[in-house]
Amino acid sequence: MSYRSLATRPVLLWSAVTVTGRLPVAMAPLALVFLVRERPGGYALGAVLAAAYVLGEIIAAPVLGMRMKAERARPQLAAGLAAGAAGFLGIGFWPGAHPVVLAAFALLAGAGPAAVPGGMRALLTRLVPERAVTQAMSMESVLTFGIWAAAPALATGLALGIDPALPLLLAGTSMALSTAGLWLLPPGWSSGPQEKGASVRRALLAAWPVYLMGAGAMTLLALAELTLPALLEQRGIGIGWTGPLLAGFSVASAVGAFVYGLRGGWPGRLPVQSLVLILGVTAGVALVAVLPGTPAIGLALACAGLLMAPASLARNLTLRQLLPSSALAAGYSVMYAAVGAGYAVSGALAGGLLHVVAPSTAILCGVGLTLLLTLAGALGEHRADRRSPAPLPEEAPARKATR
Numbered sequence: 001m002s003y004r005s006l007a008t009r010p011v012l013l014w015s016a017v018t019v020t021g022r023l024p025v026a027m028a029p030l031a032l033v034f035l036v037r038e039r040p041g042g043y044a045l046g047a048v049l050a051a052a053y054v055l056g057e058i059i060a061a062p063v064l065g066m067r068m069k070a071e072r073a074r075p076q077l078a079a080g081l082a083a084g085a086a087g088f089l090g091i092g093f094w095p096g097a098h099p100v101v102l103a104a105f106a107l108l109a110g111a112g113p114a115a116v117p118g119g120m121r122a123l124l125t126r127l128v129p130e131r132a133v134t135q136a137m138s139m140e141s142v143l144t145f146g147i148w149a150a151a152p153a154l155a156t157g158l159a160l161g162i163d164p165a166l167p168l169l170l171a172g173t174s175m176a177l178s179t180a181g182l183w184l185l186p187p188g189w190s191s192g193p194q195e196k197g198a199s200v201r202r203a204l205l206a207a208w209p210v211y212l213m214g215a216g217a218m219t220l221l222a223l224a225e226l227t228l229p230a231l232l233e234q235r236g237i238g239i240g241w242t243g244p245l246l247a248g249f250s251v252a253s254a255v256g257a258f259v260y261g262l263r264g265g266w267p268g269r270l271p272v273q274s275l276v277l278i279l280g281v282t283a284g285v286a287l288v289a290v291l292p293g294t295p296a297i298g299l300a301l302a303c304a305g306l307l308m309a310p311a312s313l314a315r316n317l318t319l320r321q322l323l324p325s326s327a328l329a330a331g332y333s334v335m336y337a338a339v340g341a342g343y344a345v346s347g348a349l350a351g352g353l354l355h356v357v358a359p360s361t362a363i364l365c366g367v368g369l370t371l372l373l374t375l376a377g378a379l380g381e382h383r384a385d386r387r388s389p390a391p392l393p394e395e396a397p398a399r400k401a402t403r
Helices: 009-036 042-067 074-093 099-111 116-127 130-161 166-184 197-206 208-234 239-262 270-290 294-322 325-353 359-387 396-402
Strands: none
Touching (some): 009 042, 009 099, 009 116, 009 130, 074 099, 074 166, 116 325, 130 166, 130 239, 197 325, 208 239, 208 294, 208 359, 239 294, 270 294, 270 359, 294 325, 325 359
16 A cells, blocks of 8 residues: 555544654653753763663553553553653753752653553554555654654754753653643554453563564664764764764665555565664664765665664564554563663663773674674574464364364
8 A cells, every 4th residue: 555545634643643742752862961961960960861761761661561451542641641741841840950850750751651652553553454554654663763853953952042941841842732632543442352461471572582683773773873973083073973964864764664665565574574674784883883984974874774764664563463462552662662771771881882992893892782682583583483383274174073
């Protein structure tokens, strides 16, 4: 199907709610850093607040995702978004509060809506026909990477040009609007036959290779992003190029997501697609570490971005095949937590490595770590496929009935 089939009122409303709900998430880390940068130890405090925000996401996403009820998800999604809005507005209205208070608000802002992306993705797949699911999820990726391309510039412009607290106030207001917009959408989605809690947990645990590969890809990407300013200095390039280069990556990712959704299916099984695409992203980031000059680095980042979104889409579609419909929101939330954990680990790894090695070497270390995680995930998927029982021939039941 074409993307025109998605131009329906429910999908457009879903898109508006998603944009207003995810813009604060994309702005949060940078906005927190700018908020406190002029206080004593400002940048270190900003890093702590950003870490508290991400920690809230990582801890809350699987817990809240597991508790989400498919048929009546709207009140839970609204409560999460309202909690996030309260956290952002608390920071924005009291920017001079004690660091512990700010960290508590940041934790609330991250934890409250942590299961919302997974729930909204599950809702989206119920708003479109089955044959349009790939296009719908591709459209979601285009929106997401578009938001991530615009958010850093928006947070920077508001914080430096007007007031450091303004990005947090905007984030809280935007999330509050998203909360109100939920009531224009269906109350939930049909989950099919209900699985017992133990069965859902087993299904989620069985999908660990998909989560591991997602964390590996984000570890690689985050390490490249966090070390890019230092890498540009190492190459004698102005660090002002950091923003345009990362924006190029996000734009290329949006293009990749759009292209992936143009076809109903691509050659190869979804896990194989994901593996090949992650290896392509890994090669692109490795080139970033070794190529000189801004054009070459920008081209390598763009190529990596072009493959990054399709790799993520293939993983999410794989989850959709592996999990029962009643566990989809939880599965997407666990993936969200795994990706967040990968980013958090990368931040710590980048900080440690840059004290002892050159930025280019730090990126190559991230490449090596991603390859290890990807290999472990691929082996796990291969073993799971081998353990799966072969389907019975169609005539087998008939033969059994005649005995």
